Amino acid sequence: MTENAAVRNTLEADNVETFDVVIIGGGAAGIGAAASLLRRRRDLRIAIVEPGERHFYQPAWTLVGAGTFDVDDTVRPMSSVMPKEVRWLRTTATRFEPEQNRVLLGDGQRVGYRHLIVCPGLRLAWEKIAGLEDTLGKNGVTSNYRFDLAPYTWQLVRELKGGKALFTQPAMPIKCAGAPQKALYLSCDHWRTQRVLDKIDVEFHLAGEALFGVAAFVPALMKYVERYDASLAFRSNLVSVDGARRIASFDVKDAAGQVTRVDKSYDMLHVVPPQVSPDVVKDSALADANGWCEVDHATLRHPRFANVFSLGDVCSAPNAKTAAAVRKQVAIVAENLLAARNGKPLPARYDGYGACPLTVEKGKVVLAEFGYGGKLLPTFPLDPTVPRALAWRLKATVFPWLYWNGLLKGREWLVQSKER
Template sequence: MSNQHLGQIISGDIVVIGGGTAGIAFVASLLKREPGLNITVIEPSAQHYYQPAWTLVGGGAYELKSTVRPMSVVMPRRAHWLQAAVSHINPESRLLTLDDGRHVSYQNLIVCPGLRLAWEKIEGLQAAIGQYGVTSNYSYQHAAYTWQLVNGLRGGKAIFTQPAIPIKCAGAPQKALYLSCDHWLRQGVLKNLDVEFNLAGAALFGVATFVPPLMKYIEKYRARLAFNSTLVKVDGPSQTAWFSVKGAADEVTLQAKKFDFLHVVPPQVSPDFIRQSLLANAEGWCEVDPHSLQHVRYSEVFALGDVCSTSNAKTAAAVRKQVVVVAENLLALRKQQPFLLKYDGYGSCPLTVEKGKVILAEFGYAGKLLPTFPLDPTVARRLAWYLKASFLPWFYWNGMLKGREWLTRVSKVD
């Protein structure tokens, strides 16, 4: 902590915590509506990442370098960027404490710092990842290693894991499996591999409509599903993974499994400064109304993105629609007008079931199907692959982060 800044108070009007997808897209959209607003963005990272493409990187279908740009390039010019991290929030006094000792006051607070990947919750993982055949598409540092391993594997045991939800894009763990298996099948080596998918939950996918078409691919790739199986420990040198497995009578056993390839998805939690604040619910997420995205106890606070307590899928597609709702509702609040828009829980998960084909799963609260296009959403299509691999990355950098609200029709308050 710097003594130079200790106790300094910065006065902010609209303060946004986080310069990820939600933060940048929200600020850009808000400034499109009212260019004269005084907005401060607090974000420690010097880099901005397009994380949805890391699955494609791990499948050999995308360049890693295309998923990152300098934060200074994507930050809206009219916003004031504080390159620091928030360490404490006091919503009673509308005051934030930064890690360098400064304080920031606010009139309105927009909470969107994302979530934290809790690698440390799996014993031995941090020492093993990036070597010994242990990798993860959830990491910029390791997505390319996934492809290196997949491309080089000719036989043995390949294990894919999925922790308990909520996680970023609950379909991403199985996307890694599908793209890997598709490559092994095309190379003629899948028959030499024992592929296993260990899921902490009891279902392949949270929306039942998409389970049958996904099961066809599980069968095509001869992958075995191990439900209620949670990765708890990894030993890299011995290439052994331990899973906590819950049985039919809720009894828990520890099972050791040898591997040649291990794709790990880490447990995911709310950032400490949110979890330990008065903004959090019992599970540690920022507690907002699921439709207005306004905080349930502090009316001047809104949240969007992965940190929200809402039950939607934590995806960039969800953010695309949340941005419109929060921008409009914030401006209505500041003008003492009623809210006109509501969020319906929309999220999208483009399931890359093979290289060149995607099942475009779009759904809202309670698993309600919300397709953008008038096509059967359970069918794997080349058009959806183009959308995932080409259009959406282009639109992300050139549209969404610049406040262009395409494909963002949202519901009106009844």
């Protein structure tokens, strides 16, 4: 008896509705994976478990926070992006039962699968910073990591004419590791053009020890840090916010590992929250030691459950958690899942590609593209460390169009990476 036949017989015996593929999550990874599979096999029975009624293009929220993108253009009804051939289960996944090839849903039902794709994204853990949730969206506290707050960022930037502006970055991993400093650069560029930057004390507090994880891009970024006269505070982690008093508290670790609590007053505070794996994954048999969905880094298949794949922010592969990474991963998962379905060796290999268009000023971007180990993987034959107007046009115009009309439609444009 084949593996698929054994799974089918078990599920039919349990009287559980079964799909060829069940996908957990209707974000970029889930919709993209479904669309790519259906482009290859129109007859697949696919279900997507997704409770949300809206789908967001999150990479543009940085531009919203700088007043260069309309927030309404970053959201569409989920029904408009959900592939018509897919069964949309409008609920949550509450428990994985990989030994039985089943998922328990929030409405109490179970669904069976022959293959499972796990991509519910990650969770923004605002609650890990004491007092933050009570003051978000007021008292000068904002974040481009939320749809409703990115416009408030731009309001604060426009209104600030002097004082202290703090920007924070928590410990990795986070979505789009460059986004915290993008907010800083674009804010400072606006203040510079308005000739008030010299009246604003700008500080960037990073929990880590480096400005950016790929060393090749640090010199170019440091030039902008110096241009904007921003102070860098490494090993400085935001732990609490008193919005009423406008005080942000940081745990600062010195070279010897000693931690000191430091309070900072602010007029504007841009916060990036800690980010964690969703409980449904973290508390399951699918998780690795850190709570992420465990995968082979090359094939994106689970090492212990051969009919389970994962991609996007929740998977354990050590790549940058970006939409650009998802664009490459969906093709890997689609090719490998169909090969596994047919009992064949997995043909596709993921090189860890991710991209972070670093908006260093209005009109210029450092298009950082890299893979595992920090290997540079530029799409275009240009020095990727140089800020370019072309890269800004890609970020502001081309990439959003490719997202809605390419990735979410299963059109795998620009999926091949090149080493440099």
